[in-house]
Amino acid sequence: MFLRKVQAKKLVTEDYRFFTRSLADKYPNDDDIEGSYMKRRLQQLAEEAHPSSADPNAGKIEDAFPYNKIEMHAKLDKIQNDPSNFQYQHQQAIGVSKLPASASKHTRDIALSKPWTGVETHYDASLRMLNDSIKPMKVKKSSNTIITPPQPIRERIHDAREGALDYRLAKISNGGGKGKAAKQRGEDDDEWAEMYRERLLGPSMLLNDSFASVDNSIKSLADQRIMDAQRRGEFKNIRRGKPLEKGYGSTENMFVDRTEYHLNQILKRQDALPPWIEKQGGCDLRILRFREELDKEWLQWVLNRVKGKFPGASEEELVARMATYAKNELEDTPGGERLRGDAWVQTRRRHLDSKLRDLNDTIRGYNLQAPLASQKLYLLLDKELAGCYKRVAPLLVEAFKKHLRGDDGGATADADAATAATHSYSGLPQRENVYQHETESLGSMFKKMFW
Numbered sequence: 313m314f315l316r317k318v319q320a321k322k323l324v325t326e327d328y329r330f331f332t333r334s335l336a337d338k339y340p341n342d343d344d345i346e347g348s349y350m351k352r353r354l355q356q357l358a359e360e361a362h363p364s365s366a367d368p369n370a371g372k373i374e375d376a377f378p379y380n381k382i383e384m385h386a387k388l389d390k391i392q393n394d395p396s397n398f399q400y401q402h403q404q405a406i407g408v409s410k411l412p413a414s415a416s417k418h419t420r421d422i423a424l425s426k427p428w429t430g431v432e433t434h435y436d437a438s439l440r441m442l443n444d445s446i447k448p449m450k451v452k453k454s455s456n457t458i459i460t461p462p463q464p465i466r467e468r469i470h471d472a473r474e475g476a477l478d479y480r481l482a483k484i485s486n487g488g489g490k491g492k493a494a495k496q497r498g499e500d501d502d503e504w505a506e507m508y509r510e511r512l513l514g515p516s517m518l519l520n521d522s523f524a525s526v527d528n529s530i531k532s533l534a535d536q537r538i539m540d541a542q543r544r545g546e547f548k549n550i551r552r553g554k555p556l557e558k559g560y561g562s563t564e565n566m567f568v569d570r571t572e573y574h575l576n577q578i579l580k581r582q583d584a585l586p587p588w589i590e591k592q593g594g595c596d597l598r599i600l601r602f603r604e605e606l607d608k609e610w611l612q613w614v615l616n617r618v619k620g621k622f623p624g625a626s627e628e629e630l631v632a633r634m635a636t637y638a639k640n641e642l643e644d645t646p647g648g649e650r651l652r653g654d655a656w657v658q659t660r661r662r663h664l665d666s667k668l669r670d671l672n673d674t675i676r677g678y679n680l681q682a683p684l685a686s687q688k689l690y691l692l693l694d695k696e697l698a699g700c701y702k703r704v705a706p707l708l709v710e711a712f713k714k715h716l717r718g719d720d721g722g723a724t725a726d727a728d729a730a731t732a733a734t735h736s737y738s739g740l741p742q743r744e745n746v747y748q749h750e751t752e753s754l755g756s757m758f759k760k761m762f763w
Contacts, residue, residue: 588681595678595688602667606700609660614651614708615715627716634712641705652701664693 391397399406408423541547560573568576618634625633637651672690679687
């Protein structure tokens with residue numbers, strides 16, 4: 313680049329010399345050529361082309377790539393003098409430099425630490441586990457005792473003298489005796505002092521012009537009667553009543569709205585139940601009755617089938633075969649002969665399907681009202697039949713003996729007992745047997761409550 317610049321300066325100098333010579337040849341008689349503007353301009357360019365020792369940029373090697381110096385230097389100055397860019401790049405160092413001298417080591421460590429990236433480092437995790445492994449020491453609270461100044465000696469002597477006199481007077485008034493005699497004597501003295509006071513002052517002790525004196529007299533009379541009752545022992549065995557009910561301001565009802573609380577209290581006093589609880593009782597009752605009916609029909613069919621299957625067998629043989637059938641049903645013996653079959657199911661399928669469809673509709677309506685934890689599963693015919701076989705199997709032998717004796721009512725009673733023992737009824741009041749009594753409207757209840 314430097315060589316190119318030198319060559320350009322030489323070319324400018326040669327052009328200037330050639331131009332001056334041509335002007336001198338063209339105008340030989342013109343003396344003002346040297347003083348013309350063009351001549352002066354060319355001389356200035358020639359002087360600028362030659363480097364001088366006074367020029368500070370003389371001899372400096374310029375950049376090899378051409379660029380716009382004015383634009384690039386303006387951008388560099390803008391970037392260099394931009395305070396926001398500098399503060400953003402060195403914000404941590406600037407923050408540390410602005411810390412006061414009174415800052416602790418912990419504060420300086422936090423300022424010098426790396427910013428949080430969302431992942432806990434091994435150093436921080438180890439430090440946290442070490443801190444959690446050691447329990448902090450319990451610091452005793454400073455007692456806020458009030459330091460009273462010492463009592464003067466004169467007051468202490470006066471209090472001691474008064475205490476000694478009170479002790480002597482109390483001893484004299486008690487008569488120095490102990491037991492029931494001294495107690496009776498003290499009560500007599502109190503009664504005598506009260507009687508003497510009434511005789512001495514008369515009824516005027518209770519009458520006065522000012523209201524304050526009358527009020528004080530009534531209070532003193534009430535206190536006197538209370539003391540007499542305490543002396544007679546009437547406050548020793550006081551019959552305690554039931555504790556007061558917690559109202560709306562109790563801690564257990566602090567998150568309940570006032571209107572909701574009072575509505576719940578009204579429903580509670582009326583013994584009202586939510587609709588899904590009443591629906592639950594009705595649903596359980598219908599399921600229980602269906603299973604009782606199923607057990608009765610299955611038991612009756614089994615008794616008739618066994619008796620008709622072996623017409624010439626004795627009673628002992630029939631009972632033994634029934635015991636075998638019952639054992640196979642209870643123990644679920646593989647390959648054992650059982651009484652269950654498709655004949656009875658096929659004859660009763662349409663009736664059972666209709667019953668189950670009705671029960672499932674009832675369960676569906678209950679599930680729409682009940683919470684998720686109290687909802688019921690739908691009934692299936694296969695599962696109900698399997699449960700019926702298991703429930704009736706322990707009662708087959710005794711029911712068959714009663715059937716042979718002609719007592720069929722006992723067999724059905726045993727089936728009812730088995731069903732009731734297997735399905736414990738919840739005992740909730742149902743819609744059919746809930747006593748409905750007349751109640752006031754909600755408007756009148758709120759009116760009495762708030763007005």
